[in-house]
Amino acid sequence: MRRTALATALVAAFGAVPALADPLPLPRVDYAITYNMQPGGQVMNMAHHAGIMRVDMTEQGQAMTGLMNLHTNKMTVLMSAPMKMAFEMNMNDPMPGMAGPAAGISPQQMMTEGDVTLTPIGTKTIAGHSCTYYDAVGTLGKDRAESKVCLTSDNVLLYSEAVDQGQTYILTATHVALGPQDPSQFRVPPGTQVMPMQMMMQGMGGLPGLNLQ
Template structure:
């Protein structure tokens, strides 16, 4: 699997510069439906207090569950009724939520309305892994994002945002699924649907 330029959307970190978004990850429970530049639908949900994220990729019949605090990630493959558990090492990601690169900075670029919500446009630049743009709400929801990294480019835009408590069961492996322990989840193990090359990474 190729490194995804849209890793900044999933695991974006605050910059060390003075001018920066007030939050780069949701501060309250929310579910967001996105459309990628390749026409694929991707849904993401956050359990803010538990620091967990779930990404559903219908085109791949799979979901990724990330526990930021425990530093684990689980790829759930529904047709096979299998789950692959991996160590989640944020230091391997292009945009590191645990230790942001000191050279990365944010530049404010006005505001916009996406999916009925107001967000602030930010340019993310100066880091060694690529550049990006994001429109982020005051409570940390990315409504529109684009990025370039390693010769790949991609973008997503929210089509629906639903605030409200998330079911904890959705952030666990379903009962009866076979679970395998794998290696580390890093920049080379991002889901193919977010490789910025259209559905199924093509």
């Protein structure tokens, strides 16, 4: 099983790591963070404002932005090329591009039906910010997964590490800016054509970064 970077990022946006069935507590502050993702060294930018998560990254040479509105349970992925368009999914639907324990699980299930136990094992300083280092054990139904995470006192994720089928996945913050964010960055830009995810995938024969091989 191989996870794509976009699928990994969408899970990470909820404070989880690959293979973790349940999310960590949601952040209590606005922020903008740059992460390094391993393996591969991919850069991911993540921001939070008023219950909306934004993820920016490049997948297979194409810039993509994910917006997750925790109030409306809508997830929108914006694509910058070849034209301004986006696809939207209900967060009650299964997460696309996932396999293994996360296959068939929706973001909403991750947030409301799972259970996570955090056991403090120390402290770290990452990107100039202190965080508590935890052993995290998540369960959802019969699925169980373990990871290590580092959270600030406001539940901002600075580090996560998990092993899935022999592969270690690591997410590390390299730059952290806490404070108010521009609300316009958390809205779909005017003039963007928004389509259901199923329609776009059928019309394009699948989307980059959402297929597992």
